[in-house]
Amino acid sequence: xxxxxxxxxxxxxxxxxxxxxxxxxxxxxxxxxxxxxxxxxxxxxxxxxxxxxxxxxxxxxxxxxxxxxxxxxxxxxxxxxxxxxxxxxxxxxxxxxxxxxxxxxxxxxxxxxx
Amino acid sequence: xxxxxxxxxxxxxxxxxxxxxxxxxxxxxxxxxxxxxxxxxxxxxxxxxxxxxxxxxxxxxxxxxxxxxxxxxxxxxxxxxxxxxxxxxxxxxxxxxxxxxxxxxxxxxxxxxxxxxxxxxxxxxxxxxxxxxxxxxxxxxxxxxxxxxxxxxxxxxxxxxxxxxxxxxxxxxxxxxxxxxxxxxxxxxxxxxxxxxxxxxxxxxxxxxxxxxxxxxxxxxxxxxxxxxxxxxxxxxxxxxxxxxxxxxxxxxxxxxxxxxxxxxxxxxxxxxxxxxxxxxxxxxxxxxxxxxxxxxxxxxxxxxxxxxxxxxxxxxxxxxxxxxxxxxxxxxxxxxxxxxxxxxxxxxxxxxxxxxxxxxxxxxxxxxxxxxxxxxxxxxxxxxxxxxxxxxxxxxxxxxxxxxxxxxxxxxxxxxxxxxxxxxxxxxxxxxxxxxxxxxxxxxxxxxxxxxxxxxxxxxxxxxxxxxxxxxxxxxxxxxxxxxxxxxxxxxxxxxxxxxxxxxxxxxxxxxxxxxxxxxxxxxxxxxxxxxxxxxxxxxxxxxxxxxxxxxxxxxxxxxxxxxxxxxxxxxxxxxxxxxxxxxxxxxxxxxxxxxxxxxxxxxxxxxxxxxxxxxxxxxxxxxxxxxxxxxxxxxxxxxxxxx
Numbered sequence: 095x096x097x098x099x100x101x102x103x104x105x106x107x108x109x110x111x112x113x114x115x116x117x118x119x120x121x122x123x124x125x126x127x128x129x130x131x132x133x134x135x136x137x138x139x140x141x142x143x144x145x146x147x148x149x150x151x152x153x154x155x156x157x158x159x160x161x162x163x164x165x166x167x168x169x170x171x172x173x174x175x176x177x178x179x180x181x182x183x184x185x186x187x188x189x190x191x192x193x194x195x196x197x198x199x200x201x202x203x204x205x206x207x208x
Numbered sequence: 209x210x211x212x213x214x215x216x217x218x219x220x221x222x223x224x225x226x227x228x229x230x231x232x233x234x235x236x237x238x239x240x241x242x243x244x245x246x247x248x249x250x251x252x253x254x255x256x257x258x259x260x261x262x263x264x265x266x267x268x269x270x271x272x273x274x275x276x277x278x279x280x281x282x283x284x285x286x287x288x289x290x291x292x293x294x295x296x297x298x299x300x301x302x303x304x305x306x307x308x309x310x311x312x313x314x315x316x317x318x319x320x321x322x323x324x325x326x327x328x329x330x331x332x333x334x335x336x337x338x339x340x341x342x343x344x345x346x347x348x349x350x351x352x353x354x355x356x357x358x359x360x361x362x363x364x365x366x367x368x369x370x371x372x373x374x375x376x377x378x379x380x381x382x383x384x385x386x387x388x389x390x391x392x393x394x395x396x397x398x399x400x401x402x403x404x405x406x407x408x409x410x411x412x413x414x415x416x417x418x419x420x421x422x423x424x425x426x427x428x429x430x431x432x433x434x435x436x437x438x439x440x441x442x443x444x445x446x447x448x449x450x451x452x453x454x455x456x457x458x459x460x461x462x463x464x465x466x467x468x469x470x471x472x473x474x475x476x477x478x479x480x481x482x483x484x485x486x487x488x489x490x491x492x493x494x495x496x497x498x499x500x501x502x503x504x505x506x507x508x509x510x511x512x513x514x515x516x517x518x519x520x521x522x523x524x525x526x527x528x529x530x531x532x533x534x535x536x537x538x539x540x541x542x543x544x545x546x547x548x549x550x551x552x553x554x555x556x557x558x559x560x561x562x563x564x565x566x567x568x569x570x571x572x573x574x575x576x577x578x579x580x581x582x583x584x585x586x587x588x589x590x591x592x593x594x595x596x597x598x599x600x601x602x603x604x605x606x607x608x609x610x611x612x613x614x615x616x617x618x619x620x621x622x623x624x625x626x627x628x629x630x631x632x633x634x635x636x637x638x639x640x641x642x643x644x645x646x647x648x649x650x651x652x653x654x655x656x657x658x659x660x661x662x663x664x665x666x667x668x669x670x671x672x673x674x675x676x677x678x679x680x681x682x683x684x685x686x687x688x689x690x691x692x693x694x695x696x697x698x699x700x701x702x703x704x705x706x707x708x709x710x711x712x713x714x715x716x717x718x719x720x721x722x723x724x725x726x727x728x729x730x731x732x733x734x735x736x737x738x739x740x741x742x743x744x745x746x747x748x749x750x751x752x753x754x755x756x757x758x759x760x761x762x763x764x765x766x767x768x769x770x771x772x773x774x775x776x777x778x779x780x781x782x783x784x785x786x787x788x789x790x791x792x793x794x795x796x797x798x799x800x801x802x803x804x805x806x807x808x809x810x811x812x813x814x815x816x817x818x819x820x821x822x823x824x825x826x827x828x829x830x831x832x833x834x835x836x837x838x839x840x841x842x843x844x845x846x847x848x849x850x851x852x853x
Contacts, residue, residue: 178496186624194618
């Protein structure tokens with residue numbers, strides 16, 4: 095077992111992770127910072143790193159940061175719905191249940207929108 | 209993977225503020241036409257003024273490229289009876305919903321401008337690169353497609369007044385067009401006040417002040433004419449910072465009523481501010497599924513079939529109560545019946561109401577006739593319908609661009625899967641939303657103040673994308689006409705200094721109350737004293753509470769950086785909007801079902817002597833109620849032609 099550490103810190107605001115950056119793909123161009131309606135992000139103090147999500151509680155999940163990211167198809171930034179937004183569905187034929195964020199999810203549906 | 213919010217991973221808060229701080233540093237900006245608010249209405253206003261060759265400045269608190277309620281997209285273009293396939297006249301389209309669904313309590317001028325002009329506005333958007341037609345013929349042969357124009361329609365496939373569009377590109381296209389026409393855009397600048405001639409309340413508007421939400425720098429905008437095009441205030445009755453998007457559902461977090469508050473302080477006159485509606489979907493006010501991300505039969509999801517847990521279909525009824533059984537009946541009026549449309553903020557409209565699920569569904573669920581949960585049965589829909597709802601509409605409407613991607617990435621397949629319905633039941637007592645109260649205007653969309661024009665949600669009963677675009681386009685041209693003839697605007701320095709002191713007060717304190725607690729407190733006052741039922745005594749306590757809060761807690765508001773300063777100033781504007789609402793609600797001494805307005809002390813519903821607009825404004829610092837005839841708009845066609853310059 096890893097030795098648990100203890101820190102004194104204020105409670106996190108929740109939800110607190112509206113998007114997830116992949117630092118291996120994100121170049122830190124900060125375009126998402128510029129197109130965010132709510133100014134949720136600020137640029138990282140170190141150039142080239144993903145922005146800091148300073149105000150996650152102000153995100154309304156419009157998705158513009160993801161849509162505008164030149165590398166979103168490569169996963170630089172992904173929308174991350176908080177738990178209370180993760181809706182459920184079931185297969186009409188088999189009745190099998192699914193939800194957004196479930197463990198062992200079904201394969202993605204790759205059909206693009208109209 | 210980096211999680212910026214877990215201690216002790218990078219960075220350790222607090223970090224230095226990432227932008228240069230310039231509190232109080234002043235920039236003067238001159239314009240012929242000043243557009244305040246850069247959503248759909250503001251962009252169209254700026255474009256139409258710039259096309260007249262004037263110097264146009266656009267100020268936007270957020271980022272014009274994606275700001276506003278339609279910042280991430282829209283999926284249907286309502287109120288478009290002037291399109292070539294429509295079978296409804298603009299006159300009938302305007303008056304029928306307002307008379308039948310709103311009892312006459314609607315904005316006829318704005319609605320008629322939309323009905324006449326929204327197709328032209330849509331064609332302009334098409335020229336800017338927005339896709340409005342099924343050019344790839346993906347929907348060829350569909351019942352909702354006009355083969356000649358390749359336009360796709362929603363709701364009433366017979367009368368064809370609402371167009372399905374690929375709207376995610378609208379704001380970027382408008383932003384580009386503004387730039388191309390030389391509109392000078394100030395993004396991340398929150399407008400804090402209107403400046404008036406001599407600093408007098410009720411005088412000609414000659415400009416505005418603003419504060420940069422990243423640097424805190426101050427702006428003084430001087431203009432011959434101004435267009436106010438901000439949004440209806442949200443989070444008045446409902447607020448918790450623990451819910452997503454500052455409780456934003458169909459309005460983004462930026463919608464804090466700044467335009468309403470500054471116009472009020474400048475002395476402009478309002479109507480319909482007493483109209484609020486009980487929150488319909490408690491589960492989606494930032495605490496449940498995002499709008500249109502769950503199964504539904506409403507708006508974007510119209511006319512999707514809904515089934516119960518055992519696959520039993522929920523019946524639909526027409527507006528007149530007739531139970532209907534086919535998909536065709538959901539999308540075509542009965543022979544001899546009038547057109548139907550989605551009427552935002554609607555009341556009962558009889559036969560012209562949109563078909564919907566049986567109204568006694570909750571009772572029939574309780575009796576065991578239908579089993580929960582319910583599901584949207586996309587697989588049961590014909591391919592064209594399914595593809596239009598999920599592939600086109602959900603792919604385009606507001607945040608549903610990301611809804612489409614999140615759901616499909618998670619494996620949801622509309623061809624096979626039933627998506628659960630969550631939007632059932634009622635919100636808690638007192639959870640209300642202001643429904644479209646705003647500025648009074650004439651046929652030029654000029655407000656009661658000289659030099660001030662307004663569009664979109666800024667005017668009373670203004671809502672919807674095509675309404676915003678059409679009225680913005682109209683207001684921009686009239687503001688330009690005014691600017692061409694107007695005298696030089698003179699700024700009153702004392703008014704600027706007073707505003708500067710007000711704006712920066714929160715950053716000069718380092719303790720007191722923060723904006724979130726203040727917002728929660730104000731919402732509670734509105735729930736308790738201006739909620740679902742109203743009386744003179746309750747509302748007087750409400751006014752007193754708001755006034756006490758303004759004098760005490762709100763005067764100790766503190767902000768630690770320009771972003772918090774923006775949120776703090778927003779809550780002060782929310783406080784002002786709440787005061788306007790309570791004053792308007794006190795002024796109407798009669799219950800009015802059309803306005804969702806229940807006075808326990810004046811229970812008679814819509815008595816003849818109260819069939820009028822109740823207006824409110826500030827005059828010499830005092831609230832002055834007034835009245836205006838519901839039919840002040842006069843003749844539609846004559847006035848439209850006379851003012852279409």
